Amino acid sequence: xxxxxxxxxxxxxxxxxxxxxxxxxxxxxxxxxxxxxxxxxxxxxxxxxxxxxxxxxxxxxxxxxxxxxxxxxxxxxxxxxxxxxxxxxxxxxxxxxxxxxxxxxxxxxxxxxxxxxxxxxxxxxxxxxxxxxxxxxxxxxxxxxxxxxxxxxxxxxxxxxxxxxxxxxxxxxxxxxxxxxxxxxxxxxxxxxxxxxxxxxxxxxxxxxxxxxxxxxxxxxxxxxxxxxxxxxxxxxxxxxxxxxxxxxxxxxxxxxxxxxxxxxxxxxxxxxxxxxxxxxxxxxxxxxxxxxxx
Numbered sequence: 001x002x003x004x005x006x007x008x009x010x011x012x013x014x015x016x017x018x019x020x021x022x023x024x025x026x027x028x029x030x031x032x033x034x035x036x037x038x039x040x041x042x043x044x045x046x047x048x049x050x051x052x053x054x055x056x057x058x059x060x061x062x063x064x065x066x067x068x069x070x071x072x073x074x075x076x077x078x079x080x081x082x083x084x085x086x087x088x089x090x091x092x093x094x095x096x097x098x099x100x101x102x103x104x105x106x107x108x109x110x111x112x113x114x115x116x117x118x119x120x121x122x123x124x125x126x127x128x129x130x131x132x133x134x135x136x137x138x139x140x141x142x143x144x145x146x147x148x149x150x151x152x153x154x155x156x157x158x159x160x161x162x163x164x165x166x167x168x169x170x171x172x173x174x175x176x177x178x179x180x181x182x183x184x185x186x187x188x189x190x191x192x193x194x195x196x197x198x199x200x201x202x203x204x205x206x207x208x209x210x211x212x213x214x215x216x217x218x219x220x221x222x223x224x225x226x227x228x229x230x231x232x233x234x235x236x237x238x239x240x241x242x243x244x245x246x247x248x249x250x251x252x253x254x255x256x257x258x259x260x261x262x263x264x265x266x267x268x269x270x271x272x273x274x275x276x277x278x279x280x281x282x283x284x285x286x287x288x289x290x291x292x293x294x295x
Contacts, residue, residue: 006054008033008092016048016094017087028052031061032161036099039084046084050094062093064161069095071160075137079130081150081158100156105211106146115211117245121278123211126154127204128275131268135197140169142195144203145181146210170194180216181206184260188228198262201271205257212242212254232260250278 008014010022010033019040026034026047032055037048049068055061065088072083072095084096105123108115115123127149134141142162150156162176172195177186183202185192206217218235236258242251253274259265266274 006052008050008053010035016050016092017090020046020048020096022048031055031058031064037096039096042084045099047097047099048094049097050092056093062088065093065095068161068163071139071163072097075134075139075160077130077133079126079154079157080133080160081156097158100150100152100158102150102152102155104147105149105151105155105207108151109146109211109214114214114243117250117278118282120208120211121250121275121282123149123151123155124204124208125272125275125279127157127207128268128272130157131197131200131204132272134163134200135268138166140164140166140195140197141200141203142169142177142186143181144200144207145178146207149207166196169196169199177203180218182218183262184229184232185262187231191228196262197267198265201257201265201268202262204268204271205254205265208254209239209242209258212246213240215240217258229260236260247278249274 007028010016010025012023014022016022016035016037021038023036023038023045026036028034031052033050033052035048035050037046039046049065051061051065069083069086069088072081076082081100082098084098086095087093127144131141131144140163141157141160142164143159144157148157148159150158164172170193172186172189172193174189175182175187177183177199181203183195183199185195186199189195209215209217217239218232242254253266253271256264256266257271
């Protein structure tokens with residue numbers, strides 16, 4: 001029987017595993033708690049994603065943690081967070097990830113508003129590189145959103161907890177992802193599937209729209225629960241333009257990622273190619289006073 005204790009409530013210095021001690025709580029989810037931890041062997045901070053105590057007898061939660069560890073070990077890319085090790089059979093089952101020193105994109109947009117183009121365009125090209133790599137490796141992230149992008153040098157794509165192989169993704173028959181950023185085929189895969197790499201292109205397009213405007217593109221509501229294509233057609237028609245500061249060609253690239261038909265969306269490589277002129281136009285010496293609050 002699953003324990004009724006739903007949190008570890010680790011404090012600074014609490015042992016997660018021998019030689020690995022909690023520093024502070026980062027967050028809690030339905031299945032896991034995430035802590036910054038000090039690792040004595042590595043001599044640095046790591047992030048420990050720990051199975052919650054009330055999930056210790058949950059086979060699905062264990063399998064989910066093991067699947068995420070396997071996916072992270074499979075993917076090695078400069079823009080994707082790295083796994084350092086895992087202790088899946090420990091008293092506190094967990095995966096240790098590299099600790100990234102930087103805010104989430106969602107935090108920057110919330111605190112400072114839309115990103116300047118000098119920051120957004122390189123960010124987009126780097127995430128495109130990670131998406132292309134994942135496609136080559138036969139993986140779909142399924143949850144690309146501002147909260148899952150850590151702004152560092154380079155930015156990092158995190159949280160592969162719901163990532164799937166191409167074969168697994170194509171078989172999806174239930175909703176997987178985050179409402180505001182999931183593609184139409186993720187919302188109703190039985191009707192609009194199969195789900196595949198174009199779903200990540202949609203997620204990036206919705207993320208870029210949010211970063212350029214500060215607006216969450218597709219907030220969920222009860223009335224949308226049974227809606228399919230209509231939900232997206234209605235919301236796309238309501239979304240404001242991206243403003244005068246956004247070049248028309250860049251705006252068109254973002255809108256192209258938000259085409260309801262996944263076959264009409266660009267590939268990550270096509271999107272990166274479309275961004276090249278904007279990368280070339282970025283000043284070689286950006287005005288630091290404009291960028292400093294967001295770094």
